[in-house]
Structure formats: structure tokens, C-alpha cells
């Protein structure tokens with residue numbers, strides 16, 4: 001790579017260009033826009049289909065688009081089965097390291113056996129095509145087996161992040177009406193045991209649909225198991241039902257693959273649905289082109305499979321592309337801040353994909369922890385989840401990547417399935433910009449009249465086209481999908497992601513952040529409404545408003561304005577109690593940074609809290625247009 005000071009851009013070396021899966025952006029971009037369906041049909045040809053599609057996209061039920069309509073495909077056929085008949089069969093599919101130093105590896109052959117066993121166990125528990133299985137696990141290989149086992153038999157997985165509270169978990173189990181839950185006794189995090197089974201036990205008490213809980217033994221600590229409901233995975237695995245041979249279901253391209261709950265602007269988390277066909281094509285294509293993945297690569301996506309990044313770019317797309325994936329269970333700084341760098345060196349990782357929060361977190365320990373390791377295997381770096389500040393970008397580039405690795409800053413969402421705005425290894429990079437629309441995408445930044453803003457002016461990010469990774473909708477709530485993403489630009493038919501952004505004179509897109517009631521903390525997505533209702537569930541609080549304020553490490557931190565009940569007095573103790581209460585109700589990631597006791601909240605005449613006014617006030621900025629504020 002080389003740096004052009006005048007332009008502020010980093011240019012790829014000959015080497016990078018020569019080895020890249022895609023050598024050129026502009027021409028292919030133009031082709032993909034002018035021949036969108038053709039482009040996606042060509043990409044779909046990279047995958048195995050039981051039966052090819054009749055129609056590339058069926059638009060008869062907008063905005064519920066059906067990609068590769070009439071096609072028959074299973075993502076597991078592509079991620080695993082098809083590798084079994086090639087030389088890939090004997091290469092490693094998964095390398096896993098536990099926080100306590102345990103190591104496990106699986107070839108594609110072994111992975112297939114594990115998935116098949118798991119799939120047969122699920123079948124024996126009565127799981128059928130279309131049933132939704134909830135998975136609540138630490139980052140262990142069985143988490144991946146469980147996801148792929150569901151997909152293999154045409155069941156749907158709903159993975160809930162292992163950091164969520166029992167209340168959040170049960171809310172998701174109930175919405176999905178899961179009969180079967182898969183978990184583990186616990187996981188290791190910072191040397192301690194996270195007691196997942198205890199949380200599942202509490203959640204299941206509140207979830208009447210659950211009949212079966214399958215528990216994988218990881219930590220070996222004592223856990224409560226209920227007769228006729230709880231089964232140890234290692235017991236089931238030794239029964240004749242757990243045959244390592246299982247046929248992969250021939251699912252329709254538009255059969256549901258998974259549900260993933262994500263926060264939005266209303267209180268209840270939304271179950272975003274993704275289907276086998278379009279999702280496979282979109283994630284595999286973006287992973288191949290942007291991360292330039294090759295079958296001989298060792299690839300590490302450091303996200304938890306409990307989030308969309310883990311689904312799309314830890315589990316599914318790298319396996320479809322036949323790479324070796326690396327997974328790590330625990331904290332990045334355990335036992336020392338060189339844990340990640342040691343593992344990259346040890347396993348010879350070629351591609352690292354992580355979040356700005358993780359980068360900033362490791363950066364604060366200084367360069368020497370990184371420098372003592374040989375990271376020369378790294379070829380490419382990735383970032384996701386929140387805007388990356390140029391300082392963190394440069395550190396990642398210089399210290400981790402040794403000025404050799406392009407950084408793919410990828411902007412996308414749970415709803416989009418895969419990368420929407422991102423560079424390619426062959427285009428010049430600007431630190432802090434996610435760069436350009438991915439192939440097939442027309443992305444703009446518009447003002448309140450829906451016209452393009454001038455270069456470098458802030459506006460609303462919109463996506464003007466449809467793409468195969470687009471979510472199939474919100475589970476059991478058609479209208480909410482329409483209202484949330486398509487109402488604002490109904491006339492134009494554009495997708496509204498809820499972010500604000502700028503575009504510079506070179507057409508590089510700079511995403512600023514959420515412009516709706518979603519807060520990104522350390523890249524985790526939380527809804528203000530969920531945080532507020534958690535606070536109001538405390539007996540001392542009558543009303544609350546949550547806002548994000550910039551935070552050096554986390555990107556944003558949650559600050560809450562709370563109105564207390566008559567007679568309650570603000571105190572340091574109460575502030576701490578309320579913070580802990582939110583962490584208990586939602587999970588530790590939602591713990592507020594600060595609680596500000598207040599007598600009133602600024603509201604519109606129709607009674608909506610004006611969070612932007614609170615935010616401006618807290619930062620000492622201009623409060624903007626106050627004409628809609630009530631007296």
C-alpha cells in the first residue's frame with residue numbers, strides 16, 4: 001500500500017491488485033447497475049442449486065421481494081456438502097480456541113458428521129421443516145453445528161446473543177414460539193464462567209412453548225437439569241438416533257433460513273427473517289469480492305455468531321467459499337492484551353474482521369503488545385458495526401497491518417444481510433469512509449425534499465434498489481416492515497436504513513450514525529424504547545429518555561434522563577441501582593453510563609420525547625428547530 005498525502009488516500013500495491021478476486025470496480029459497477037438481475041443471476045451460478053430459479057426476482061408483493069423464485073437450494077449444501085466431494089474435504093473448516101486454551105479443529109468431513117449428528121438429534125426431538133429453534137450459546141463450535149443442523153433439515157434458527165438477560169431471551173423465545181432451545185452449561189469470559197444454563201432455566205420458566213432444552217457441556221460446573229425437559233448433548237450424541245449421516249433438505253430459495261432479533265425504534269425487538277436463496281448468494285458474493293477470500297485462507301471474523309456479522313461472515317459465507325474459519329471463545333485481553341495477536345501468529349490468520357470498538361480497546365494497550373508478534377500472515381483487515389474514527393483506522397493499518405493490508409470498512413445492517421457500502425481491495429481508501437456502494441447498489445444521501453444533498457453535506461442515507469440479501473420481512477409483522485423501512489420514501493420505493501451520512505466530491509460515502517431511535521454501543525444495537533421501558537419497570541421511575549453521547553472507547557454510551565416518582569430523592573445509590581436494573585433486565589451491554597435525574601422532558605405537542613434536544617443540550621450544542629415543542 002502507499003499513501004498519497006495530497007489526496008489523503010491509501011493506494012493498493014501491485015501485489016494486492018494482482019491477487020485480487022475482483023481487479024476493477026468502475027466497469028463492473030456500471031455493468032451491475034445496468035444489468036442488475038443478470039449480475040445477480042451470474043453470481044448465483046457460483047452456488048449449487050438442486051433446481052435453478054424460474055425468475056431472478058419476483059416483485060409482485062413489494063416490499064417482500066422473492067429472489068430466485070422457484071429455485072431449490074439449501075445453504076448447508078453450499079457451505080458444507082459440496083466441499084465433501086473435492087480436495088476441501090480434508091482441509092480444516094473450523095479452528096477453535098477456548099479462552100482457557102482448549103483447542104479443537106474440524107475438517108469439512110468432520111464438520112459434516114457433527115452437523116449431521118446434531119440434525120438427527122433435532123429430528124428425533126420432533127423438529128420439522130419450518131420450526132424455529134432458539135440457540136443461546138457461548139462461542140463454541142457447537143454453536144455453529146447447531147445453526148447448520150437446523151438449516152440442514154429446513155428448520156429455522158433464532159440465535160440469541162449469550163450476553164442477553166433471561167427476560168430478553170424469553171421475549172425472543174416466545175415471539176418465535178420455539179419448542180426446542182439449544183444452550184451450553186456456560187462459557188469462559190475473562191477467566192470466569194458465564195452461567196448460560198441458569199439464564200435459560202429462568203427464561204424457560206417464562207416461556208410456555210418450550211418442551212426440550214439441549215445442553216452442551218463446556219465448563220462442567222454444576223447446573224440444574226429438569227427431568228423430561230433437559231438433555232445433555234453428549235448423552236444424546238451416543239444414542240443410535242445420532243447417526244452421522246443425514247440428508248440435506250431441498251429447501252425453496254424463499255424458505256426461511258433464520259430469524260434474528262434486532263432493536264428498532266419501537267419497544268419490541270423485531271425478528272428479521274432471511275431466506276436460503278438470496279442470502280446465500282449475497283453473503284457469498286460480498287465475502288468473495290470484498291474480503292477477497294480464497295479456499296486456502298484462514299479467516300477470522302471476531303464477531304459473536306449471536307449477531308448478524310457472525311451469521312453472515314463468521315459462519316455462512318466463508319464456509320460457502322470453502323475457507324478455514326477461526327473462532328475464539330473469550331475476551332480479547334485475557335490473560336494479556338496480546339491474546340489476539342498471539343493467535344493470529346499461531347494459526348497464521350490471513351484476514352481479520354472486527355469492530356472499531358475492539359480496535360480502540362486493543363489500541364489503548366500500546367503498540368508493543370502487537371509488535372512482539374509476527375503478523376505477516378495478515379493480508380486484509382475488516383471493520384464493521386459503527387463508523388471507524390481515522391485514528392483507530394490508522395493504528396489498525398500501521399500497527400496491525402504493517403502498512404500492507406487494505407482495510408475493508410463495511411457498512412451494512414441486520415436487515416441488509418451483507419455489505420452494502422464497502423471498498424474493494426483494489427480501490428483507494430480514505431480512513432473513516434466506508435467508500436462506495438457494493439455492486440448492484442445505488443446509494444444516495446438526500447435532504448428532507450428527497451433531493452441529493454451537496455457534497456460533504458449531511459443527509460439521510462437511502463438505498464434506491466433491491467438486492468438479494470435484503471431481509472424477507474419481520475416475523476409475524478408485515479406492516480412493521482413496511483412502516484419502518486419503506487414508508488418514508490414510499491413514492492420513490494427506496495429503502496430507508498435509519499442512518500445519516502455524507503458523500504464527498506469523489507463519491508466516497510461517510511456514514512455518521514443512526515438518525516433514529518437506535519443507539520450503537522460498542523457496535524451493539526440497542527433501542528432507546530427498550531432501555532426506557534427497562535427503566536420504567538423500576539418502581540422509582542415514572543418516565544425516562546435514553547440518548548447516545550460520544551464515548552472514546554465504545555463509540556457511543558447510553559445516557560438516561562429519568563423522572564422519579566413523587567417523593568423519591570435522587571442519589572448516587574439510586575443512580576447505581578437504576579444502572580444495575582437496566583443491566584439485569586436487558587443484559588450488561590445496555591447498562592447506562594450516566595443517569596440524569598430530571599423534573600421534565602422536552603416533548604412535541606403530540607407527546608413524543610425530543611431526544612435530539614436532550615442530546616444537543618447535553619453536548620452544549622444548538623438545540624435546532626423547537627417549533628414543534630410543547631410549551
Ligand code: WTA
Pocket residue numbers: 262307308309383384385386387388409410411412413414415434497498499511512513514520523524525
Ligand atoms: C451501523 C451490523 C458506520 C449503522 C452489521 C447501521 C456502521 C447499524 C458500519 C446496523 C460502518 C454498521 N460504518 N456505521 N462500517 N457498520 N454500522 O444491524 O448505524 O447490528 O445502521 O448490523 O450499524 O447495525 P446491525
